[in-house]
Amino acid sequence: MAQAAIELIGINKSFGAVRANRDINLEIARGTIHGIVGENGAGKSTLMSILYGFYQADSGEIRVGGKPASIKTPNDAIALGIGMVHQHFMLVDNFSVLENIILGAETDALLKSSIAKARSELDRLEREYGLEVDPDAIIEELPVGLQQRVEILKALYRGAEILILDEPTGVLTPAEADHLFRILRQLKEQGKTVVLITHKLREIMAITDTVSVMRQGTMVATRETKKTTVEELAELMVGRRVLLRVEKGEAEAGGVKLAVKNLTVKDSRGVTMVDDISFDIRAGEIVGIAGVAGNGQSELLEAISGIRRAVSGSVMLDGKPIDLTGAADPGELRDRGLAHVPEDRHHVGLVLAFEENENSILGYHDDPRYLKGPFLDIDAITADARDKIEKYDIRPANPHLKTANFSGGNQQKIVLAREIEQDPGVLIVGQPTRGVDVGAIEFIHKRLIAMRDQGKAVLVVSVELDEIRSLSDRILVMFAGRIVGERGPDASEGELGLLMAGVEQEAAA
Amino acid sequence: MSTPYAKLPAWADYGLIPLINLSVAFIVAGFVVLLVGENPFRAAVILVEGAFGKGTGIAFTLFYATTFIFTGLSVAVAAHCGLFNIGTEGQAYIAGLGIAIVCLSFDSVLPWWLTFPMAIVASAAVGALWALIPAYLQAKRGSHIVITTIMFNFIAASVMVYLLVGPLKPAGSQAPQTRNFLAGAELPKLNWIIELFGAKIRSAPLNICFLLALVMAFVVWLLIWRTKLGYEMRTYGHSPKAARYAGISETRIIITAMMISGALAGMMALNPVMGDQHNVAIDFVSGAGFVGIAVALMGRLHPIGIVLAAILFGMLYQGGAELSFEMPAITRDMIVIIQGLVILFAGALEHMFRPYIQALFASFSPRSVGMEAVKGKGA
Numbered sequence: 001m002a003q004a005a006i007e008l009i010g011i012n013k014s015f016g017a018v019r020a021n022r023d024i025n026l027e028i029a030r031g032t033i034h035g036i037v038g039e040n041g042a043g044k045s046t047l048m049s050i051l052y053g054f055y056q057a058d059s060g061e062i063r064v065g066g067k068p069a070s071i072k073t074p075n076d077a078i079a080l081g082i083g084m085v086h087q088h089f090m091l092v093d094n095f096s097v098l099e100n101i102i103l104g105a106e107t108d109a110l111l112k113s114s115i116a117k118a119r120s121e122l123d124r125l126e127r128e129y130g131l132e133v134d135p136d137a138i139i140e141e142l143p144v145g146l147q148q149r150v151e152i153l154k155a156l157y158r159g160a161e162i163l164i165l166d167e168p169t170g171v172l173t174p175a176e177a178d179h180l181f182r183i184l185r186q187l188k189e190q191g192k193t194v195v196l197i198t199h200k201l202r203e204i205m206a207i208t209d210t211v212s213v214m215r216q217g218t219m220v221a222t223r224e225t226k227k228t229t230v231e232e233l234a235e236l237m238v239g240r241r242v243l244l245r246v247e248k249g250e251a252e253a254g255g256v257k258l259a260v261k262n263l264t265v266k267d268s269r270g271v272t273m274v275d276d277i278s279f280d281i282r283a284g285e286i287v288g289i290a291g292v293a294g295n296g297q298s299e300l301l302e303a304i305s306g307i308r309r310a311v312s313g314s315v316m317l318d319g320k321p322i323d324l325t326g327a328a329d330p331g332e333l334r335d336r337g338l339a340h341v342p343e344d345r346h347h348v349g350l351v352l353a354f355e356e357n358e359n360s361i362l363g364y365h366d367d368p369r370y371l372k373g374p375f376l377d378i379d380a381i382t383a384d385a386r387d388k389i390e391k392y393d394i395r396p397a398n399p400h401l402k403t404a405n406f407s408g409g410n411q412q413k414i415v416l417a418r419e420i421e422q423d424p425g426v427l428i429v430g431q432p433t434r435g436v437d438v439g440a441i442e443f444i445h446k447r448l449i450a451m452r453d454q455g456k457a458v459l460v461v462s463v464e465l466d467e468i469r470s471l472s473d474r475i476l477v478m479f480a481g482r483i484v485g486e487r488g489p490d491a492s493e494g495e496l497g498l499l500m501a502g503v504e505q506e507a508a509a
Numbered sequence: 510m511s512t513p514y515a516k517l518p519a520w521a522d523y524g525l526i527p528l529i530n531l532s533v534a535f536i537v538a539g540f541v542v543l544l545v546g547e548n549p550f551r552a553a554v555i556l557v558e559g560a561f562g563k564g565t566g567i568a569f570t571l572f573y574a575t576t577f578i579f580t581g582l583s584v585a586v587a588a589h590c591g592l593f594n595i596g597t598e599g600q601a602y603i604a605g606l607g608i609a610i611v612c613l614s615f616d617s618v619l620p621w622w623l624t625f626p627m628a629i630v631a632s633a634a635v636g637a638l639w640a641l642i643p644a645y646l647q648a649k650r651g652s653h654i655v656i657t658t659i660m661f662n663f664i665a666a667s668v669m670v671y672l673l674v675g676p677l678k679p680a681g682s683q684a685p686q687t688r689n690f691l692a693g694a695e696l697p698k699l700n701w702i703i704e705l706f707g708a709k710i711r712s713a714p715l716n717i718c719f720l721l722a723l724v725m726a727f728v729v730w731l732l733i734w735r736t737k738l739g740y741e742m743r744t745y746g747h748s749p750k751a752a753r754y755a756g757i758s759e760t761r762i763i764i765t766a767m768m769i770s771g772a773l774a775g776m777m778a779l780n781p782v783m784g785d786q787h788n789v790a791i792d793f794v795s796g797a798g799f800v801g802i803a804v805a806l807m808g809r810l811h812p813i814g815i816v817l818a819a820i821l822f823g824m825l826y827q828g829g830a831e832l833s834f835e836m837p838a839i840t841r842d843m844i845v846i847i848q849g850l851v852i853l854f855a856g857a858l859e860h861m862f863r864p865y866i867q868a869l870f871a872s873f874s875p876r877s878v879g880m881e882a883v884k885g886k887g888a
Binding site: 305307329330331332333334340342344347348349350351352353354358362363365366371374375376378 | 731735736737738740741743744747748750751753754755756758
């Protein structure tokens with residue numbers, strides 16, 4: 001057994017009465033890739049924040065390289081050779097790569113010498129680890145995969161021996177993710193230690209040597225990756241058996257419910273985000289739109305649901321056109337049987353400051369069922385909310401609790417319950433399970449498939465390829481605002497990945 | 510990493526924290542008093558006694574409070590819709606014009622109980638119309654409501670000066686104000702209520718507008734938390750994107766909320782104009798609109814909080830007047846400093862002590878901060 005790079009002994013951390021970490025013991029061996037998995041809120045990020053000096057543990061000991069260490073600020077962590085690549089990059093967009101790398105590590109009041117030193121050092125690092133980046137490129141002009149590489153270089157430049165990556169593949173295409181993994185393996189070969197925080201079990205299996213599972217603030221197991229399975233890890237994470245792929249029968253597609261024709265949409269800066277897109281969705285089928293985030297999926301959803309103005313094209317709902325001029329009233333579309341679960345539940349789908357029952361009528365607050373003249377019928381609203389809470393197993397089962405106090409999965413269930421229970425003919429869903437824990441994912445997927453089996457038309461947009469493949473009857477791949485391919489649900493991940501990356505494929509599907 | 514969300518029990522949220530903020534404000538104010546060489550404890554006694562010690566003092570305190578309830582409610586209604594109506598001052602001022610027209614026309618023919626409802630409608634209508642223009646500009650043109658409402662305060666002031674030195678001024682008068690209203694536009698005093706409790710009152714301006722203010726506080730509560738319109742306003746206030754998603758028209762909700770806000774601001778003018786001075790004079794609002802911002806913030810945008818905060822500011826006004834009379838070293842400006850400190854600690858620095866108090870509560874009794882509920886099991 002190699003010497004431990006990091007030992008955490010009896011770490012406890014509470015926020016108020018929430019015990020985010022309890023009695024965590026963890027040993028990370030030098031020169032390995034160590035995965036940490038767990039549902040949202042299991043305490044992974046808290047633990048890493050303690051290690052990186054953002055938080056102080058209430059009790060417990062950290063040892064780095066065998067010696068007890070006191071890490072009070074990120075600077076202490078950096079001094080001990082710990083580097084972190086955050087989920088959301090901490091880069092200055094309009095600075096060059098080089099400027100970003102020396103930021104905070106300048107040696108002089110004048111930049112010239114720092115830059116010269118950084119340039120030669122960067123050159124060495126790039127050669128050593130295969131991390132090619134143009135040092136003079138401006139960050140905002142780089143694709144996300146390269147931006148992430150800059151973050152890694154930043155940590156290495158500061159002498160990191162131990163590299164923590166927090167959900168590093170969330171924004172990457174499958175190809176970019178593969179490239180990242182190659183880099184991580186190379187780092188390992190050079191003797192660096194990598195800690196990978198993720199909720200994607202497939203990645204864990206692909207790249208780690210050891211994996212630790214967290215659940216509700218405790219470390220429930222540490223396994224050698226070779227000796228475990230995805231099923232076992234999922235079960236450890238949730239504490240019960242979960243179906244990773246929902247069973248579903250053949251689709252019985254009926255008539256066209258929603259027809260999108262030559263739709264073009266621009267964003268607020270006037271950039272064309274949706275470029276002349278056409279597709280149909282039939283009753284009784286789930287159409288999935290795959291693509292890397294930012295390729296026009298969001299704008300497409302917003303245009304169809306009447307929130308965003310379209311430049312040209314048409315959308316027909318049950319054979320009748322939807323007003324795309326931006327004057328469309330989303331309320332009117334709801335009356336016509338189009339329900340929308342938006343991508344951003346925190347700012348769009350829910351008002352987090354509201355009580356749960358208030359959110360359960362958002363968008364349907366004109367419905368006479370919930371009103372007595374100009375007044376809200378609080379009793380009816382609450383009864384209705386209780387009903388949905390029971391049906392969708394929303395916890396805690398308290399319709400008067402502030403929505404912000406529900407977990408991500410339960411918040412998403414509040415939105416889904418509201419939209420599905422209106423019995424719409426067409427349901428469009430953006431990122432159905434983003435930030436949702438494994439247990440709830442299964443539930444949400446089952447609900448969507450149940451909708452399909454009732455003969456509804458369902459459109460799902462997701463950046464999770466697994467989700468698209470497991471749910472969809474047909475998969476459309478979006479790249480740079482266009483639909484670049486249509487595949488069946490049995491399309492391989494590699495094939496879809498290439499389409500998502502915009503690689504033209506000669507081979508027909 | 511889920512951010513821990515600590516919630517305080519309601520009594521601490523609405524009682525303890527404002528009390529702590531207020532105490533700190535008074536302690537700092539005490540040092541200011543010390544600085545000018547007066548005894549802060551004696552000053553505090555004079556202030557409180559001046560406001561609540563005698564019947565007349567109480568009546569004056571409640572008279573000022575009436576004004577602040579209206580402006581506080583006005584600011585709060587707009588704030589619930591995410592709009593910072595800084596134009597309460599101007600909306601109240603220009604509403605004096607509506608009142609003047611009603612009163613000057615009918616005070617010789619109608620009794621007060623007929624003039625009053627008409628004046629209520631007129632003041633609310635003029636206030637609402639004055640808020641309509643900035644609201645329209647915000648909703649349709651994206652002109653920032655803070656900027657436009659400030660501008661409209663100046664416009665209102667200029668218009669009123671023009672009218673009060675010109676068309677509305679009786680011929681031959683030297684004073685920039687309307688003629689005094691006759692009995693048909695004088696509101697009944699409420700001093701008898703305080704006299705019921707055995708206190709003696711010389712002359713004080715507390716009048717029936719106080720009751721109107723309390724009714725409006727209840728109406729605002731109903732509007733915000735019990736009507737569909739209030740629901741839509743709150744939705745827009747918390748998240749314009751969610752409002753768009755829910756099919757709430759941005760234009761309609763901004764304009765409606767601002768007009769209600771303007772109407773409440775306008776009704777403030779009834780209190781000094783019909784209840785006290787019996788004329789419309791230059792600068793009769795004298796900053797009450799801006800105090801309304803502090804009152805609304807301190808009252809946490811809730812009508813009950815606003816009534817309490819308004820009484821507090823009424824006390825500072827009345828007690829402050831007594832104080833500067835009793836302690837010549839403490840001038841009117843000093844009183845403004847004390848009021849400023851209260852606004853600073855209760856309004857601007859409202860959240861300064863909150864984290865500590867939350868931590869304290871959490872360590873005492875986790876359940877009281879609703880922690881167990883947050884960590885619901887499973888998904």
